[in-house]
């Protein structure tokens with residue numbers, strides 16, 4: 001049987017563990033040629049270990065698939081460039097980028113250090129940009145040479161960024177930024193035959209192992225249940241879908257709706273007039289949705 005991702009060359013960042021590992025295994029078992037990227041960092045982003053990425057590659061190959069390991073740091077410009085280059089040099093082309101790598105440095109704002117902020121923004125927001133940017137240059141080059149792409153960027157946002165979650169100002173800001181980046185990149189890259197979407201996952205991994213879940217919830221929070229939507233987005237079937245944020249977990253498959261203009265009034269010319277105009281509009285506006 002031909003897999004739904006047959007012949008697609010897919011880069012998955014942070015694919016040594018957790019959700020990214022499941023993406024890589026699912027893509028590999030559906031015929032994709034997978035570049036399994038992971039620095040092997042701790043959940044806080046500290047340290048490196050080549051073992052997780054290497055083991056995922058072994059598992060894909062043992063299942064009859066094709067994969068290579070890559071240990072570049074995607075939070076750096078050069079690391080992201082080297083990752084994209086290794087995909088093209090090994091498999092001769094690039095079809096899909098899954099930006100999944102992530103770290104956590106949860107702290108309330110009053111205790112958060114500059115390094116906590118910078119590290120989280122670097123891996124999530126800058127890393128998503130860097131990998132996408134180098135891939136986009138490759139796809140633009142293909143179009144310049146007269147070839148047609150049917151390519152994908154699949155980013156990873158979070159309900160923490162979409163709804164807000166105290167203690168995660170750095171992480172939530174990065175994830176909200178990734179949702180906005182997704183919308184803008186979808187607009188810019190359409191001309192090169194590239195769709196750009198994001199998933200918002202939920203899964204039991206080392207990132208979420210502090211959550212108290214009953215057995216049924218643990219079953220539904222299996223990270224493998226996040227990957228079906230990623231395989232579909234990576235496949236040629238999803239070519240008409242771009243700029244979307246898709247909720248994907250063992251709890252639900254859904255679509256997140258972005259910002260909409262709410263109630264509006266006449267513009268004012270002085271600060272003294274704002275209260276009378278804005279307060280009724282604030283009362284009329286839908287309250288923000290909560291994370292739960």
Ligand SMILES: NC(=O)c1ccc[n+]([C@@H]2O[C@H](COP(=O)([O-])OP(=O)(O)OC[C@H]3O[C@@H](n4cnc5c(N)ncnc54)[C@H](O)[C@@H]3O)[C@@H](O)[C@H]2O)c1
Nearest residue numbers: 014017018019039040041074100101102158202203205207
């Ligand atoms: N687990 C959840 O419920 C959940 C919810 C919302 C969003 N997410 C997002 O899903 C993604 C995967 O999270 P997870 O729960 O599987 O976490 P995880 O810690 O199990 O896996 C993340 C992987 O990313 C790798 N990584 C970290 N920094 C890297 C870098 N600079 N370069 C390359 N690899 C790097 C790590 O080594 C690790 O293997 C993250 O973006 C996370 O923010 C997870």
